[in-house]
Amino acid sequence: MGYAVTSDFAESEGATPIDADERQGLRLQHVTTRAELNELEQANIQTGLRWFSRTRRVDVLTESFIRNYHRKLFGEVWSWAGEFRRTEKNIGVDPLQIGIRLRILLDDVRFWRAHDTYSPLETAARFHHRLVAIHLFANGNGRHARLMADALLERLYEHRPIAWDGGQNLIADGERRRRYIAALRAADDRDYRPLLIFAGAAEP
Numbered sequence: 001m002g003y004a005v006t007s008d009f010a011e012s013e014g015a016t017p018i019d020a021d022e023r024q025g026l027r028l029q030h031v032t033t034r035a036e037l038n039e040l041e042q043a044n045i046q047t048g049l050r051w052f053s054r055t056r057r058v059d060v061l062t063e064s065f066i067r068n069y070h071r072k073l074f075g076e077v078w079s080w081a082g083e084f085r086r087t088e089k090n091i092g093v094d095p096l097q098i099g100i101r102l103r104i105l106l107d108d109v110r111f112w113r114a115h116d117t118y119s120p121l122e123t124a125a126r127f128h129h130r131l132v133a134i135h136l137f138a139n140g141n142g143r144h145a146r147l148m149a150d151a152l153l154e155r156l157y158e159h160r161p162i163a164w165d166g167g168q169n170l171i172a173d174g175e176r177r178r179r180y181i182a183a184l185r186a187a188d189d190r191d192y193r194p195l196l197i198f199a200g201a202a203e204p
Helices: 034-054 063-074 095-115 120-134 141-157 175-188 193-198
Strands: none
Touching: 034 063, 034 141, 063 095, 063 141, 095 120, 120 141, 120 175, 120 193, 175 193
16 A cells, blocks of 8 residues: 655645545645645644634544544535545555445444443544544544544543654654654565554653
């Protein structure tokens, strides 16, 4: 499974290229650099996090919540936020399989929770990887999947979130991001140990 490097916005390693049709959904067409886009998206993410903090009685393991959360996190920047992608990417399943694969994942997570298959942190890490591997949306999948993993920990386990950035900027290129991408690639090959170590679910 690939993790892309290039796009109109000079992507960091592991970021998904944005095609021309998807870029038409950018609400502010004057944005021309990845730095500008990241700044806008980060401001929108803060708005989405405040929205999430106010939603108490909601099942986070539903398609409707997952799509709505993406919309709250990115909808001020992208008109297609919350909509499943319609195009093939360098990563992810066939767009026609997104809904099916997501339902299977949600059923799996409910089973893991009901039967204590994994620890809370391992459940969240595996959930995160599977969301990224499906790649539901045209953009923002990594950030959305990380926040979904944290939402799962908070609402299902009353557990602290994962320290994804480890005090570094996980969006920018750097050692922490390289470890993160390498851990996702290893998980693609069914070796979850690097990702579990990264998420604090296993000892190095």
